[in-house]
Amino acid sequence: MARVLVVDDEAALRDSLRRLLLRQGHEVMESADVPAALERLDQGVVDLLITDIRLGEQSGLELIARARAQSASLRIVAITAFGSIDVAVQAMRLGADDFLEKPFRVETILSRLERALEPARLADEIARLSRENECLRDELEVSEADDPLTGDSSAMSRVREMIERVAPTTASVLITGETGTGKELVARRLHRRSSRASQSFIALNCSAVAESLAESELFGHERGAFTGADRRRIGRFELAHKGTLFLDEVGDLTPAMQVKLLRALQEHAFERVGGTTTVSVDVRIVAATNRDLEAAIRTERFRADLFYRLNVIRIEIPPLRERPEDIPPLAGLFLSRYGQRPGGACVRITAEAMEALKAHNWPGNVRELENVIHRGVILCRGDEISAEDVTIELNETTSVLPGAGDLRAVLARVEREIISRALHENHGNLTAAGRSLGIERNLLRYKLRKHGLRA
Numbered sequence: 001m002a003r004v005l006v007v008d009d010e011a012a013l014r015d016s017l018r019r020l021l022l023r024q025g026h027e028v029m030e031s032a033d034v035p036a037a038l039e040r041l042d043q044g045v046v047d048l049l050i051t052d053i054r055l056g057e058q059s060g061l062e063l064i065a066r067a068r069a070q071s072a073s074l075r076i077v078a079i080t081a082f083g084s085i086d087v088a089v090q091a092m093r094l095g096a097d098d099f100l101e102k103p104f105r106v107e108t109i110l111s112r113l114e115r116a117l118e119p120a121r122l123a124d125e126i127a128r129l130s131r132e133n134e135c136l137r138d139e140l141e142v143s144e145a146d147d148p149l150t151g152d153s154s155a156m157s158r159v160r161e162m163i164e165r166v167a168p169t170t171a172s173v174l175i176t177g178e179t180g181t182g183k184e185l186v187a188r189r190l191h192r193r194s195s196r197a198s199q200s201f202i203a204l205n206c207s208a209v210a211e212s213l214a215e216s217e218l219f220g221h222e223r224g225a226f227t228g229a230d231r232r233r234i235g236r237f238e239l240a241h242k243g244t245l246f247l248d249e250v251g252d253l254t255p256a257m258q259v260k261l262l263r264a265l266q267e268h269a270f271e272r273v274g275g276t277t278t279v280s281v282d283v284r285i286v287a288a289t290n291r292d293l294e295a296a297i298r299t300e301r302f303r304a305d306l307f308y309r310l311n312v313i314r315i316e317i318p319p320l321r322e323r324p325e326d327i328p329p330l331a332g333l334f335l336s337r338y339g340q341r342p343g344g345a346c347v348r349i350t351a352e353a354m355e356a357l358k359a360h361n362w363p364g365n366v367r368e369l370e371n372v373i374h375r376g377v378i379l380c381r382g383d384e385i386s387a388e389d390v391t392i393e394l395n396e397t398t399s400v401l402p403g404a405g406d407l408r409a410v411l412a413r414v415e416r417e418i419i420s421r422a423l424h425e426n427h428g429n430l431t432a433a434g435r436s437l438g439i440e441r442n443l444l445r446y447k448l449r450k451h452g453l454r455a
């Protein structure tokens, strides 16, 4: 850990550097001008000085010269505007060790700080930041895509209202609802509407992590904690410090992990796997599940004490079939998302098609509606999705189990449908379709002939 003094007249820039450095475990001090910075330096507690060259009326060059005169061991990094190499050179002459060009990229800052500080200690931090970067990239992709919580139903209004009310608090929120109802969307919105919005939103899908890795995913591990742990790894809990941790599919946590999570929630602290130091964190927890946790508690598959910790505030998202008035606005949203034709026209949907959508029972909820519209846009003729376009789709998605009948005939119909769908999804590529179905290409060929299908 180093003691870093950040000098910049722009609060926003100081802020983002501070956050980055704090996450690396450094102690950060800030000054907005030269006199304040010199006073800090005078106190002699700074390892690394990062200063902008342009500090309003004042010059960072002067600060660099005076700081260097004061201490030979102080590390100094200058911040320069993009393309101003001459200024950078001047800064280096006056004693800066390195310079950072605006605008910053996380990777650049990291590699420069690595040079400025002791390399050995930073290897760990780089691991952490590259991981964090990964998580942040996920986050960026979603927040850049405009993701409004659409719906005219009173149920949806209640959900939106609830989000506005609880987002500013630190209370844990449990989001429940069937698959595809928008739980993750709600979780992200909770984060964006909170005072933590500028910090990380870190998600962990509890059902997707292998049992043996779950603990390390959540809490991180120290170097040497187990075979293959060749460096320290920071867990999601720690990455979410000051931000929000989204525990998706929380109902799928194993009993052992439930105990560990409970402890971390109670104490706001944990140890990394294989470590002894206790890491304290300030994390807002948002959890989601499509399981009936109350039932899981009764059958002792979910701990009641953990449930009460997570379920401080409950946001329940009703299934789409219970709020058919949301279907038209949602269909409109997805048409505008997928139906933009070159030249500016947007695909429309006929009144009959809309009726068919409203009559459907939507086992896959909003995600299913999104898929139906997306495929409708691709498959429809011209710029209009007709009833025909959607009913075929709807029948396909619901007719996985056709009515009773001769078992062999039923199985053959299901097989045919699944194969034709795989072909469609893989654009007629036999090898890819075979792979997605888990069968050899030759077997797939044989089945195509059997069902009279063509690639």
Ligand SMILES: Nc1ncnc2c1ncn2[C@@H]1O[C@H](COP(=O)(O)OP(=O)(O)OP(=O)(O)O)[C@@H](O)[C@H]1O
Residues within 6 Å of the ligand: 147, 148, 149, 150, 151, 177, 178, 179, 180, 181, 182, 183, 184, 185, 186, 290, 330, 333, 366, 367, 370
């Ligand atoms: N009210 C809504 N407005 C706009 N888009 C929505 C809405 N609800 C869901 N969606 C969209 O539907 C899709 C599924 O949503 P999301 O992934 O949040 O659901 P989920 O409840 O987390 O599903 P699962 O249980 O399968 O994980 C996403 O593309 C999301 O953007």
Ligand SMILES: [Mg+2]
Residues within 6 Å of the ligand: 183, 184, 248
């Ligand atoms: Mg989800």
